[in-house]
Every structure is written in C-alpha cells, then in structure tokens.
Amino acid sequence: MKSIFYRLTVWILLLVVWLLLISSIQLQEVIAGVVISLLIVLMPLPNLSVFRYIRYTxxxxxxxxxxxxxxxxxxxxxxxxxxxxxxxxxxxxxxxxxxxxxxxxxxxxxxxxxxxxxxxxxxxxxxxxxxxxxxxxxxxxxxxxxxxxxxxxxxxxxxxxxxxx
Amino acid sequence: MVLEILGALIALIGSLFLLLASIGIIRMPDTYNRMQAGTKASTLGSLLFFLGIGLGHSGLWGKLLVLSLFVLITNPLSSHVLARALHFIGKSPLLVGYDSRDDLADDMNQMEEL
Structure with a gap:
C-alpha cells in the first residue's frame, strides 16, 4: 500500500517536470507524458523507501x-x-x-x-x-x-x- | 516592450555576477576559495539570467523553472564533492600567513591514531 503511494508521488513529480518542460497543453504531448511516466513508475524502483521521510501536513x-x-x-x-x-x-x-x-x-x-x-x-x-x-x-x-x-x-x-x- | 527591457536589464545584472565569479576564480589564492567564488556568484548569476530571459520570452517559463531548480540542487553538490576530494588527497585549506584551523584534518589524525 505504501509503495503504491510512493510510486504515485514519483509519477506526479515526473509529470509536473514533463509539463513544465514542454510548456504547452497539446493533447498528444500530454498523453505521451502520462503514458511514458506511468511506464517508468511501473518499473522496479529500488530506492523508493527514501520517500518515507516526506509527509504532507x-x-x-x-x-x-x-x-x-x-x-x-x-x-x-x-x-x-x-x-x-x-x-x-x-x-x-x-x-x-x-x-x-x-x-x-x-x-x-x-x-x-x-x-x-x-x-x-x-x-x-x-x-x-x-x-x-x-x-x-x-x-x-x-x-x-x-x-x-x-x-x-x-x-x-x-x-x-x-x-x- | 517594457517587460523586455526589464528582462534584458536583469539578464545584464546576472551576467555581471557571472563576470565577478570568473574574476574571483582568478584572484582567489587557493582552490577552496576559488570554489567559493565559482559556486556562489555563479548561482545568483544564472538565476538572474533565467529570470531575465523569462521576462523577455514568456513561453519559456516552465523550462527556466526546471533549469533553476536543477542549478540550485546540483551546483552546491558538485562543489561539495570537489572540496571533499581535494581534502581527501591531502590539500590543506590553511594558507601561509593566516591564523586559522582545520578541524577535519585534526579529527582524521585522531581517528588514525586510535
């Protein structure tokens, strides 16, 4: 459960960086970003546990x-x-x-x-x-x-x- | 138009800081102090330069934001690693004629004795 939450964090982070880099809201570029960052997040990420120090209050x-x-x-x-x-x-x-x-x-x-x-x-x-x-x-x-x-x-x-x- | 001129001025101030950083790299007496000049003055220089470009070309904001974030994270990191390697090979930060101290070398010597 925790791992899913960390992966979600990484996904949002990657997506934000991608959107800032392309700096245009064209549908196909956004979709490409969503799909590729999702693929990256689904790969095995060994050092996810560092995110346990980050909490959002x-x-x-x-x-x-x-x-x-x-x-x-x-x-x-x-x-x-x-x-x-x-x-x-x-x-x-x-x-x-x-x-x-x-x-x-x-x-x-x-x-x-x-x-x-x-x-x-x-x-x-x-x-x-x-x-x-x-x-x-x-x-x-x-x-x-x-x-x-x-x-x-x-x-x-x-x-x-x-x-x- | 006003924004473009303002952006150009800010970019000019930024490049002034980059110039001061490079003068510092030449004038400082040893490697540690050269690193001080190279890390600090160039950080503000680059950030101001990005700000100036961002004011002139509003389409580049996102890229410049990511760039400044990377500069803020990697610039101190690289100078830290350089300083650490330099100390590791035995370069003393003390200069002849200045009264000062080197806690890291003292502690290292103590650890070797134990």
Missing part, C-alpha cells in the same frame, strides 16, 4: 515555503558577499575548516542542510561524519563547535527539523 508545507524564502534571501546575501570580496584590492579572507553539529537524522534533511550551507555566505560543506558537518569557511569567525553551529546551522535547522522531522 499543512504545517510542513507552510514551513517549506518559509524555508524557501529564507533560503533564497541567504543565497542573495551570499552572492553579494562573495562578489564584494572579489573586487576588493586585498581580498579579506581567513580560510579554515570548522566542525558543526546537527540534530537532523533523515537523509533528505541532511541533504537540504548541506546544500543550504554551501549556498550561504562563505561556507562550503566538505564532509559529513556521523552527526558532524565539516565546513570550509572563507573567514572563520567562531572559536569552537557550539559557536560555529550557532552561526551557520541554527538558522536553517529550525525549519528543516519541522519539514523533515
């Missing part, structure tokens, strides 16, 4: 939208930040790798967190070992793990904790 959807807004704003800020660093005569950097701690356990949550960190000001996720993320920081401004966690992770984690549980 109003609270989660609301937090996803808020997270998207926060995320895009951070992307904007980080781009300005890096662009300004680049054009200064002496580049203001103090590079290093710091360790931060995360409470997230689901793979999707960690993926979203790692990607969000990479796209925010001056940080790239280098590695994940157990519950620690190792982050390359263009100008290190924290002395220990707690301080770095507070500065880098906590802003996103409070949303991702609700979204992916």
């Amino acid at each position: 109003p609270k989660r959807i609301l937090y996803s939208i808020i997270f998207l807004g926060v995320f895009l704003w951070e992307v904007f800020k980080s781009n300005i930040d890096v662009a300004l660093r680049v054009i200064k005569p002496i580049i203001p950097i103090r590079p290093g790798i710091v360790k931060v701690k995360t409470h997230l356990t689901s793979p999707f949550g960690r993926l979203a967190l790692a990607n969000a960190i990479t796209l925010t000001p001056g940080t790239i996720t280098v590695d994940i070992i157990d519950e620690y993320l190792y982050i390359h920081w263009i100008s290190v401004e924290a002395e220990d793990v707690d301080q770095a966690t507070e500065k880098i992770v906590s802003n996103f984690e409070k949303y991702l904790e609700v979204i992916f549980g």
Whole structure:
C-alpha cells in the first residue's frame, strides 16, 4: 500500500517536470507524458523507501515555503558577499575548516542542510561524519563547535527539523 | 516592450555576477576559495539570467523553472564533492600567513591514531 503511494508521488513529480518542460497543453504531448511516466513508475524502483521521510501536513508545507524564502534571501546575501570580496584590492579572507553539529537524522534533511550551507555566505560543506558537518569557511569567525553551529546551522535547522522531522 | 527591457536589464545584472565569479576564480589564492567564488556568484548569476530571459520570452517559463531548480540542487553538490576530494588527497585549506584551523584534518589524525 505504501509503495503504491510512493510510486504515485514519483509519477506526479515526473509529470509536473514533463509539463513544465514542454510548456504547452497539446493533447498528444500530454498523453505521451502520462503514458511514458506511468511506464517508468511501473518499473522496479529500488530506492523508493527514501520517500518515507516526506509527509504532507499543512504545517510542513507552510514551513517549506518559509524555508524557501529564507533560503533564497541567504543565497542573495551570499552572492553579494562573495562578489564584494572579489573586487576588493586585498581580498579579506581567513580560510579554515570548522566542525558543526546537527540534530537532523533523515537523509533528505541532511541533504537540504548541506546544500543550504554551501549556498550561504562563505561556507562550503566538505564532509559529513556521523552527526558532524565539516565546513570550509572563507573567514572563520567562531572559536569552537557550539559557536560555529550557532552561526551557520541554527538558522536553517529550525525549519528543516519541522519539514523533515 | 517594457517587460523586455526589464528582462534584458536583469539578464545584464546576472551576467555581471557571472563576470565577478570568473574574476574571483582568478584572484582567489587557493582552490577552496576559488570554489567559493565559482559556486556562489555563479548561482545568483544564472538565476538572474533565467529570470531575465523569462521576462523577455514568456513561453519559456516552465523550462527556466526546471533549469533553476536543477542549478540550485546540483551546483552546491558538485562543489561539495570537489572540496571533499581535494581534502581527501591531502590539500590543506590553511594558507601561509593566516591564523586559522582545520578541524577535519585534526579529527582524521585522531581517528588514525586510535
């Protein structure tokens, strides 16, 4: 029963991407998309179980939208930040790798967190070992793990904790 | 007409960010920092470019939406993998003359000792 639900999710996802790509509502193209994505979904899909972390409750959807807004704003800020660093005569950097701690356990949550960190000001996720993320920081401004966690992770984690549980 | 001009302006700002990203790749002192410039400034550059094109040609919205989603997902992923591989082969992120630290190398050394 669960498997059918996951396959339905994949089918809708594929169909939405197809409809966005053709961006026209001609009947034969839509029918082709429906049939082909249905065929793909009916094939054996080994990693369907990752979908068990995704649930659709109003609270989660609301937090996803808020997270998207926060995320895009951070992307904007980080781009300005890096662009300004680049054009200064002496580049203001103090590079290093710091360790931060995360409470997230689901793979999707960690993926979203790692990607969000990479796209925010001056940080790239280098590695994940157990519950620690190792982050390359263009100008290190924290002395220990707690301080770095507070500065880098906590802003996103409070949303991702609700979204992916 | 107004929309087209607005779109062209936004695309111009986007390409400015792409230019800054490439200047950053040349100016930064080591590979990690080059990656910082290459990942970040180019993300906003591409997104603004897509937005500008979308305003000029309204028929392309769907494709551009899918494209920007893929850029947002794959751009950080690829730079993460590059940074990880770079650290794995032993390149230190520390620069001569800057006071900083490398937690990952410290932890790796600790694990090897155990």
